[in-house]
Amino acid sequence: MNSWQDEVEDKYDAFLLDPGMGPMTYLTSDGRVLEDLRGWDGDEIVEVGGLHAHSALIAGARKTGIVELLELIPQPPPGSSVCSTCDGKRIAEPAPGFGIELPCNECDARGWIDAG
Ligand SMILES: [Zn+2]
Structure with missing residues (x-):
């Protein structure tokens, strides 16, 4: 799991938002939300939007205390x-x-x- 995390963080300039119960979810430096489906229900890394992305931002803000993450949710x-x-x-x-x-x-x- 950790090597996947390193790989995604390096490749996409991203950080792990939510190791949670579902796929590992990352936020890239340009504000995209990515889900790593490996080990879950697929074998690729996909960009997500809508409920998936917003849920991850909410979870990430809670875990990290970085409330600015919530500002990425459309106003x-x-x-x-x-x-x-x-x-x-x-x-x-x-x-x-x-x-x-x-x-x-x-x-x-x-x-x-x-x-x-
Ligand atoms: Zn509502």
Whole structure:
């Protein structure tokens, strides 16, 4: 695992955001989120967006304390509305009483919903 981490960090100028439960997830110096699917459900490194990327940034900010990571999540455009599922917090319980807050599926963990 460690050699994969070194390889990705060197090759993509990236750092490990989330060693978590899923694929190892990295943030590159130019703001892209990469998932290393090796040892998971594939054999390649892919760039991800949307819920995957935002979830990784949220997890990374929690683990590292670098709150600036959250600034990479798109800001609400004019006319958008606050997500009613997570109340703009980007994380929510999947069901009332679940006990754990997960990245919000409803808004792709952005905290806002497009108008219309
Ligand atoms: Zn939401």
